[in-house]
Amino acid sequence: MNDGLITFLSLSVAGAILVLILLLLKPVYKNRLSHKWQYYVWLIVIARLLIPFAPETNLVSNLFSNISTEVIEPITNAYSHADGDFFLGDGAGTNQPVLAENPFYDPSPTNRKAGATEIIGAIWFVVALILLIRKITIYQSFVKYVRAGCTGVTDIEKLEQLGKIIDSQNIKTNVELCSNSLVSSPLLIGFWKPCIVLPATDISMSDFRFTILHELTHYKRTDLLYKWLTQAVICLHWFNPFVYVIGKEINRECELSCDEAVISSLSPKERRGYGDTLLNAIKAGGNYKNSTTSVTLWESKKILSERLGAIMAYKKQSKVIVLVSAALAGLFLCGATYVGAYSSSPSSNAEVTNEEKSKTPLGTKEDYQSLLALKTADYKNLTVIEFNNNLVEWSTQNMDGAYTAVIENDIAVRQFPEYLDAEERSFLSLTVKASNNENSVQMRSDYGKPPIDPDLSFELSRENMELDPPVWTQLMYGFSYQFDANKLTVGERDLALTKVINEVQNFWNSTDIEVLADMSSDDMLEQLKTIVETCSTETVKMSVVENYFMFQTSEMLK
Amino acid sequence: MQQISDYELELMKIIWANGGTALYADIFKGLEDKGTPWTKNTIITLSSRLIEKGFLTTNKIGRRNEYKAIVSAEEYQSAQTMQFVNKIYEGDMKNFVSMLIDNRMLSPTDYEELLKRWREGERENE
Numbered sequence: 001m002n003d004g005l006i007t008f009l010s011l012s013v014a015g016a017i018l019v020l021i022l023l024l025l026k027p028v029y030k031n032r033l034s035h036k037w038q039y040y041v042w043l044i045v046i047a048r049l050l051i052p053f054a055p056e057t058n059l060v061s062n063l064f065s066n067i068s069t070e071v072i073e074p075i076t077n078a079y080s081h082a083d084g085d086f087f088l089g090d091g092a093g094t095n096q097p098v099l100a101e102n103p104f105y106d107p108s109p110t111n112r113k114a115g116a117t118e119i120i121g122a123i124w125f126v127v128a129l130i131l132l133i134r135k136i137t138i139y140q141s142f143v144k145y146v147r148a149g150c151t152g153v154t155d156i157e158k159l160e161q162l163g164k165i166i167d168s169q170n171i172k173t174n175v176e177l178c179s180n181s182l183v184s185s186p187l188l189i190g191f192w193k194p195c196i197v198l199p200a201t202d203i204s205m206s207d208f209r210f211t212i213l214h215e216l217t218h219y220k221r222t223d224l225l226y227k228w229l230t231q232a233v234i235c236l237h238w239f240n241p242f243v244y245v246i247g248k249e250i251n252r253e254c255e256l257s258c259d260e261a262v263i264s265s266l267s268p269k270e271r272r273g274y275g276d277t278l279l280n281a282i283k284a285g286g287n288y289k290n291s292t293t294s295v296t297l298w299e300s301k302k303i304l305s306e307r308l309g310a311i312m313a314y315k316k317q318s319k320v321i322v323l324v325s326a327a328l329a330g331l332f333l334c335g336a337t338y339v340g341a342y343s344s345s346p347s348s349n350a351e352v353t354n355e356e357k358s359k360t361p362l363g364t365k366e367d368y369q370s371l372l373a374l375k376t377a378d379y380k381n382l383t384v385i386e387f388n389n390n391l392v393e394w395s396t397q398n399m400d401g402a403y404t405a406v407i408e409n410d411i412a413v414r415q416f417p418e419y420l421d422a423e424e425r426s427f428l429s430l431t432v433k434a435s436n437n438e439n440s441v442q443m444r445s446d447y448g449k450p451p452i453d454p455d456l457s458f459e460l461s462r463e464n465m466e467l468d469p470p471v472w473t474q475l476m477y478g479f480s481y482q483f484d485a486n487k488l489t490v491g492e493r494d495l496a497l498t499k500v501i502n503e504v505q506n507f508w509n510s511t512d513i514e515v516l517a518d519m520s521s522d523d524m525l526e527q528l529k530t531i532v533e534t535c536s537t538e539t540v541k542m543s544v545v546e547n548y549f550m551f552q553t554s555e556m557l558k
Numbered sequence: 559m560q561q562i563s564d565y566e567l568e569l570m571k572i573i574w575a576n577g578g579t580a581l582y583a584d585i586f587k588g589l590e591d592k593g594t595p596w597t598k599n600t601i602i603t604l605s606s607r608l609i610e611k612g613f614l615t616t617n618k619i620g621r622r623n624e625y626k627a628i629v630s631a632e633e634y635q636s637a638q639t640m641q642f643v644n645k646i647y648e649g650d651m652k653n654f655v656s657m658l659i660d661n662r663m664l665s666p667t668d669y670e671e672l673l674k675r676w677r678e679g680e681r682e683n684e
Contacts, residue, residue, distance in 0.1 A: 152607050154563040156600070163597025174602040 005121045007052050014060045014339040015049035016242040021335070023245065029328070034317055035257035035310065037325045041332060042250050043226070048336045049233050049243070060340050115557060118470075124239070132235040143189050146197055150178035153201055158208055162196070165212050171220060185281050188215045191224055203280070210277040213262045221261070223254055256310055263314055275311045278304060361417045362409045367402035368417065370394070375427050380491030384483070387490045388435045388442075395439070407436055431494055438485070455480035456497065457548040460505070464513050471554050473516045475508065475524065478548030479532050482541045496540035503531045517553040524551040559629065559637045560611040568594075569604050570613060574631040581624055 176195040196215045237243040263271045438454040445451040457478030464471050536542040572588035573580045608614040613629050647653045658664040
């Protein structure tokens with residue numbers, strides 16, 4: 001959902017860039033290229049706004065990976081920072097959480113921001129839907145209104161003229177001919193059952209012929225479909241001011257290019273007659289305001305002079321211009337593809353989860369080899385103090401390289417190279433993690449700060465997007481523990497820690513998600529306390545750290 | 559019964575003449591024979607209007623449409639005549655027939671023939 005929203009935003013930005021390019025270049029191509037080109041070139045923009053396909057590297061993707069690290073991630077940063085800071089003896093406060101990742105669950109980094117973006121996504125969707133439904137109902141009532149007042153044209157001469165033009169244009173569908181004194185200009189309604197509606201029947205045969213030619217050209221080119229596609233894009237990208245420009249431009253070019261197509265088959269004398277028809281169309285006509293999505297002979301008086309001018313200025317295009325047009329369209333298409341879209345594919349190198357931590361493992365094979373050397377055959381039988389001392393020694397030796405890469409980054413974000421097996425991963429994410437935290441705590445008291453117990457904290461989340469409305473839950477919890485590091489072995493400590501983690505995990509996973517979502521924060525805290533207390537033993541005393549506790553569900557937002 | 563235009567009536571006449579049902583090809587040929595060929599769009603448009611007005615129905619035979627008259631020629635004629643008499647003679651059929659006889663539109667032999675038919679019809683009803 002979140003990635004979908006970002007991808008959609010990136011489409012919107014890419015579309016806006018293309019609109020800007022076309023508008024800026026307009027003075028250059030306006031009088032040089034055909035209106036047909038100027039009409040259909042917008043299809044590329046429409047496609048860019050709808051289709052989230054893009055090559056691996058593209059403009060908007062780069063733009064967006066920067067934005068997503070700077071703007072969308074800061075909440076995640078706040079938590080993941082805690083890790084490294086703590087070890088370095090940062091004096092930010094004794095309550096600074098020591099964050100550890102759950103070794104059995106891989107939380108997605110997007111969970112934290114899901115709440116906000118889902119609300120934004122829902123708002124976007126609802127507005128888009130309302131706009132689209134509104135447009136459709138307005139159009140439907142317009143069509144209904146026009147059809148209700150229609151009377152079939154009985155003049156056989158006009159019917160025959162229409163029939164002959166339909167035959168000559170190779171149109172297979174039957175086209176009805178009606179008149180309705182309430183419409184302000186001739187128009188074509190209906191997609192499956194097209195009907196040309198005239199404002200009046202008493203028009204001259206010449207005007208009638210040109211009107212029919214114009215409307216049938218709209219029908220043949222499926223302009224209605226193009227217009228609805230545009231309307232759909234406008235509704236989806238309603239927050240983007242540029243899409244309204246597209247709508248306006250397409251409506252204008254639709255008429256201009258339709259005129260162009262009609263007069264291309266006419267003699268110069270007939271062309272003037274066609275212009276007269278446009279002028280006559282204004283005189284006739286009723287008062288029902290035309291719906292934006294009906295195809296009309298003339299949509300507004302404003303563009304009429306432009307259309308008349310275009311008819312007078314019409315000249316057949318030379319082959320060179322046709323070739324140049326095709327080349328330019330191809331170029332623009334390539335440009336549109338390159339402008340691209342942002343998709344958060346894991347292969348994208350530009351994407352970094354936050355400023356300091358990389359999602360791809362930073363540790364090299366050598367780094368891991370040296371750290372895993374601590375995983376001796378009998379490390380579980382070492383006392384915790386012995387093992388921790390080994391780790392301190394290793395850390396000091398590798399402070400600049402492997403320590404930063406593996407412990408500060410890879411273990412913190414739980415990203416390991418593929419060649420590590422489950423046992424090695426568990427060693428890193430539990431044994432090393434816990435010992436490193438214990439060393440940090442020890443170091444604090446060595447520096448003379450008040451002693452605190454070591455702790456671990458975890459993030460859990462669940463979601464069910466299939467439910468309506470979708471249900472999600474998020475939990476952050478931590479517990480501190482006390483034990484005698486001189487007596488307890490690493491194996492015993494890890495067993496005790498694993499037990500708590502597993503118990504919580506079991507509870508989290510086996511409870512119905514809707515039951516989880518209905519729990520209050522207090523209920524959840526009580527539940528955790530019970531679990532931690534039952535796992536607590538004489539040798540390893542554990543208690544929930546309330547500072548780490550945070551529980552959020554989709555139900556709470558209601 | 560709704561009013562139909564002159565050209566719609568032309569189309570109905572062809573279908574009636576064809577025995578009440580006709581394929582598109584029959585209609586096209588009928589018009590051609592009369593010397594007034596129409597384009598396909600006109601024929602389809604007019605027959606669609608007749609379907610809407612309740613004069614025709616259509617059903618598909620394979621890929622072709624067969625048109626069937628729901629209103630017979632007699633029904634149409636009598637309905638149209640009733641309407642005419644209502645409008646011009648205030649519904650008084652006797653006045654209408656007197657006008658026909660007075661103006662020799664109905665010859666004495668026609669009249670005798672009609673009278674004979676009328677009596678035969680009466681006897682049958684008894």
